Amino acid sequence: MSTVRDLLERSNRLGSDPANTNYAGGNTSAKGSATDPATGEPVDLLWVKGSGGDLGTLTESGLAVLRLDRVRGLSAVYRGVEHEDEMVEAFDHCLHGRGGAAPSIDTAMHALVDAGHVDHLHPDSGIALATAVDGEKLTERCFGDRVVWVPWRRPGFQLGLDIAKIKQEHPEAIGCVLGGHGITAWGDTSAEAEARSLEIIQGAARFLAEHGRAEPFGPEIPGYQALPPDQRRARAAELAPLLRGLASTDDRRIGHFTDTEPVLDFLAREEHPRLAALGTSCPDHFLRTKVRPMVLDLPATAPLEQVRTRLRELHVAYREDYRAYYDRHATPDSPAIRGADPAIVLVPGVGMFSFGADAQTARVAGEFYLNAIAVMRGAESVSTYAPIDEAEKFRIEYWALEEAKLARRPKPAPLTGRVAFVTGAGSGIGRAIAHKLAAEGACVVVADRDAEAARTVADELRATAVTSDVTDEAQIAAALVEASLAYGGVDLVVNNAGLSISKPLLDTTVEDWDKQHDVMARGSFLVAKHAARVMVDQGLGGDIVYIASKNSVFAGPANIAYGSAKADQAHQVRLLAAELGEHGIRVNGVNPDGVVRGSGIFAGGWGAQRAEVYGVPEERLGEFYAQRTLLKREVLPEHVAHAVFVLTTLSHTTGMHVPVDAGVAAAFLR
Structure with a gap:
């Protein structure tokens, strides 16, 4: 209906400008009539932003809907300021139908003020007057009798009664400044209420600009100026x-x-x-x-x-x-x-x-x-x-x-409050890991040498993207600086970046060997070193997870560079688990195998090479790997990601490798 549509549009306009109110601050309302489905008769209603919502993004589901006569009727049972808390519970008995969102403490203000539309906002300019030692005099100087001063009172039913009385006693007023708190404005139409809100906000801002001292915080303190x-x-x-x-x-x-x-x-x-x-x-x-x-x-x-x-x-x-x-x-x-x-x-x-x-x-x-x-x-x-x-x-x-x-908030996800740093997260297994950790509540830093790929995944997750080639120590250090500035530090590092060179010994060049080890052995070492420094500084413990491979323990054909680099990573897990345990940092590994679908490594040529080694068409390589396992199941990036998540929940486990290979007996750890 138009009343609700106008209210939402006004709310979104006011809430989208930080000069008008802060995030999730303030509330707006509208009064109107609707048909009561139980009686078929018209009923007067109040639509008001519910508890905890944000004006800038408010939708109809964020409105509390109440019977206006019942809210106003609460005046007869109100027992005074010592009993404010019971009035919020009473709002539940005033809801229309299912009532929408939970009513906020300011509901009484919106219901009791005799105006079709009411805005209660927290603009900086209005609060500046509200928190001045002589705020009442300043409000009068600024607005005359057009805006009325209301002494500080804790939000609640009594404040609603006070403002309703002021509105009645000052018919010339368009709103009020609430001492120590904010502003309230009203109007017969949505447009009038919005215009009056802006008149108060902008009027206060002009008054401060015209009458304020240039340096209200005093002179600079030597040595306290901003660093470059x-x-x-x-x-x-x-x-x-x-x-x-x-x-x-x-x-x-x-x-x-x-x-x-x-x-x-x-x-x-x-x-x-x-x-x-x-x-x-x-x-x-x-x-x-x-x-x-x-x-x-x-x-x-x-x-x-x-x-x-x-x-x-x-x-x-x-x-x-x-x-x-x-x-x-x-x-x-x-x-x-x-x-x-x-x-x-x-x-x-x-x-x-x-x-x-x-x-x-x-x-x-x-x-x-x-x-x-x-x-x-x-x-x-x-x-x-x-x-x-x-x-x-x-x-x-x-x-x-x-x-x-606070009790109404959803239960936090398992990784809420944790910061994850995932290398090689622009595609394949790394992307799947980033998605899984974000879904479980972590703040994720998507690290990849491909800046565009990192940004794409970060945009999918509303995460932070960093460009980081793990063979470059300066880039790793810079990426962890970005993580610290974005989220305060890091708790969970996944060493996933990798590549694969599949050649027999006699065909493997020194360049092949160095490239393979630079990315996986040296790169993992560098990431772990810089991340551990941050974790130790935090003193909160943490997790380092290596995405190793079945090939770290299984000797496959034509795989000398890749297999030995993975074995290096696998032993880093054991060495770092032994060294970092005193800081509460757990180090574990995941040993995947046969992750063909969605894998960046396989798509980059490794799949064709391995298919040739095993004598199967490349498009059938995933099926081939699945059939040689005990479970006869294909391994996907999501399965590896889930194993990483599970490791973060095992509070007393470190130095372990978890196979995610659908069962390869030759790769059993023993």
């Missing part, structure tokens, strides 16, 4: 695994790095320690960034080891402070502490590291702190930044309703 881009990225890559390990003390986290100009300028200025300590204000901000960030108190030019030592010290202090914050405000019915590690780490001259349970959560946490910096800049430019107090932040961070929202 190359030095900055190098230092970030050196610090990322350490920081990810620290931020994963309680729960494994994915990292994200940001070095945009607003972050670097903020950290170069005199006021950043004071402002960072005050923390963020808008509930959406600190729910994702925690009550405050961890801030390195050393200049950008400090020696690396001094920085690393200081970060460890600050992390200990941060955890103690966060535990004290929890203990100061927790009540007997508060949810348990959710972890004491920082979600945001600020490093002057380098940038911001943000952390979350998955890649999107980590990225969004950083985006929210960028919003917070913009808010602080705006507030400080015209006044003094004064966010809501710590006790109120705790009440929201450890709200039972927030706990319920």
Whole structure:
């Protein structure tokens, strides 16, 4: 129907512009009539963005649908602010039909305000006024009586009653600024509500630009200026695994790095320690960034080891402070502490590291702190930044309703929170492995010497592509730098890159031998070496999996270069398992055989060579391999990929080779 279509189009337009609201922040609504299928009579309904949705990508399935008369009727049973939590449960009794998405805490605001369309948003410009110490006066200066100030109140039914009363008492008003929080606007039509929302957002932005000081964060601190881009990225890559390990003390986290100009300028200025300590204000901000960030108190030019030592010290202090914050405000019915590690780490001259349970959560946490910096800049430019107090932040961070929202999230996939680096992932077995690990929740770095192939697979997975020839140590090092900057480090490395040269001994040249061993023996060694350095720095353990071969233990004909290179890889598994075990790093291998369909190696000429050796047509080679196995089954890339995944789940297994060959008795390990 047109009411819902107009609401979704308005929501998508507002949500697609970060100047209007942050990711998954705010909500929009529309009121209208529909036919009740149970009675055939018209019924007044409220369509409102549900809990946890994102305006920019909102679809009809993300709307909660409620009976308007029943939501408004809850005013008669509302028992006051001490009983806010029970009102959200009451919304379930107001749903129309199946109700759509779960109603959010802001549902009451949208239902009780007497307007056909309501927008509640979190724009940086609006929150800057909302968090200024004299925000009420600034709002009046900016808007006159067109926008009304609402003192801070925790989101809930009472806030909805307050705003409904303001709308009634101020018929000239188009909306309000919510202290410490955001803005709300309303209109009789969808277009009017959207226009009024933009009027408030853009009006606040103009006011800040016209009246704000040029350098609200104060003068630069000597030595805290941004490092040159190359030095900055190098230092970030050196610090990322350490920081990810620290931020994963309680729960494994994915990292994200940001070095945009607003972050670097903020950290170069005199006021950043004071402002960072005050923390963020808008509930959406600190729910994702925690009550405050961890801030390195050393200049950008400090020696690396001094920085690393200081970060460890600050992390200990941060955890103690966060535990004290929890203990100061927790009540007997508060949810348990959710972890004491920082979600945001600020490093002057380098940038911001943000952390979350998955890649999107980590990225969004950083985006929210960028919003917070913009808010602080705006507030400080015209006044003094004064966010809501710590006790109120705790009440929201450890709200039972927030706990319920977390409980509604789907159970994480087995590899959620882990970063996989797969070589030779642009095709064949490597591509299948990348797909499998991504499907099981891992963040995947697709490494291949063919840049276009790597990008293609990465696009399929929404993963990260890197160009890496495993025979080139500099390229390997650079690829792992990219992994660290993209996700904070690496947990799971699959040494899959390979080629095959099938010739008898007397036909095998030194060049054949060197090429075969450079890619598989030397290449695997180099990848393992650089990846292990990252894993040790993280302190989170990890997995290294070699895609070896049945030929590592079986002596086949005309196969001297390939078979011996695979045997080298197989023994690397044993050697590294013995060496890296003390760091919790498990090293295992997979021994495939006869993977013809979908294999890049077989398609590149190996298939024709092996078919000639065995005297069968190339198109029948897969069948030939299958018939010589005990199970009489053809092996596919997906079977190898599944074995890699299974190895990542075997927490007490290292130094093992898993055959994926459908049963070749001559290759049994013994």
